[in-house]
Amino acid sequence: MENNLKKVDIIFEVDENNTPYDVLLKTLKRPADEIILDLIDSGLKGRGGAGFPTGLKWKFARNEDGDTKYVICNADEGEPGTFKDREIIDRVPEKIFTGMTICGYVVGAKEGYIYLRGEYNFLLKPLSKKLDEFNEFLKKNKIDYKIYLKSGSGAYVCGEESALFESMEGKRGEPRNKPPYPTVAGYNSKPTVINNVETLVYTTMICRIGPKKFKDLGTSDSRGSKVFSVSGDTPIPGIYELELGMPLHNFVDEFGDGDVKAVQVGGASGHCVPRKKFNDTIIGFEGIPTGGSMMIFNSSRSMYNVLHDYLEFFAEESCGQCTPCRVGCQQLLKGIEAVKRGERPPAYLDDLKKLTGTMKIAAKCGLGQSVGNPFNSIIDNFREEIIY
């Protein structure tokens, strides 16, 4: 079969004649509105998973009144199966700093923060060294902007933007009610742009290569490329930048071990796609979107164990502030255990599916709302493995 998988080299590409520093100086000479138009034109959507159009986010923050605004880089990469941000931070941090500085210029912020998850503390030293150099460069060029580094302390939910603000403000990482959205009231209740690591790098690169080259990649709903974290039953696990909008079967042909039973797209909170649906599943915003996590399972794996692992994860990482998520995650976990032990009839799984529906409506943040994604997709496609 013809393989249409297109590998791309934008994120990690290094051009000595056009460094992030060069891009920064050139871009800061352009009118802010023009930069926003370029970003909107490029079709770039947030690469953390939620997929909000980046240009619009910057525009909203720019339109807010106020002297104090913030730019935050969300480096709290905690979704199981995702490890691409770590690699980006490690290899091309200047591209992140540049994206944050351009954003600061566009929206009118003087401070940027990188919130790095505690599990990546080993990156703190090298990252702060490079950051010091960058801040020094800003100072030397009389650019009124400074980036600071903050670290997390091992809480998955802090990847949720409003929980991240709470954590930076020295509080429990409990998500806030929305609205107001961050562009109106984020960190310290000031207008804030919060972007994923990868998104910020793409903004830098769109400023360098122009929106057209980016837009030419992908599909009308999913412009550009994306960094994928490939793990599980694959002979070639790792990080790959691929064009968006690919059919899943092409992905499996490239990365599978020849015996792929299912792919979990989008991490623990994403969707499980069984083999029979590989042909008509598109990886992108028109199909199944992903923050980059692609976990491959071959036929030797028990999908009960997979689901059990995910539910245990959510039960532990739920912040506990809202009842649907706190109790829901526990009951889903206990529920599949009870069905497995024969203490509950198989039909109980349908009651649990209804519970995920309640969680979707009633949970306060994305964590509780999305537990139904893995739950329902695994129950619907591998029901017999859960029961027997």
Place this chain on the structure above:
Amino acid sequence: MLTTEALVKELVEKNGRSRNSLMPILQGIVQKEHYLSEEALLSVAKELDLSAADVYGTASFYTFLDTVPRGKNIIRVCKTITCHMKGKDEVINALSNALKIKVGETTHDKKFTLLTANCLGWCHKGPVMLVNDEVYPDLTPQKALEIIEEYGKEAK
């Protein structure tokens, strides 16, 4: 070594007295003392003019801000799905047997605490563990034991 009170004062000097400084201060204490003692929490509350319950409430939210005594070296083995598939159980068993402690426990000599962690972000190189802030991917039970042995020597 600094007393806890002096350490808190030093961290408050460095990070400031605003609420926003709470996390870096707590992280700084854990860095030095491996956990947050009652004395440390009370001292931070006093310095930042917060209620002790508020400080404890914040600390207890975060997995890495322990409020029970921990060993000099904290081992966190990733237990999430891909590391599970690649053999984290064998790694944990090997460590558990060698250190003669169960997950969640600390050795008598206070050198090691063995914990599990949710996804550490090395799914392509599992199983993986953190020892304090250092990361060790591509583990086998044997490799994990060798790494711990080195830490044991240093921790004399």
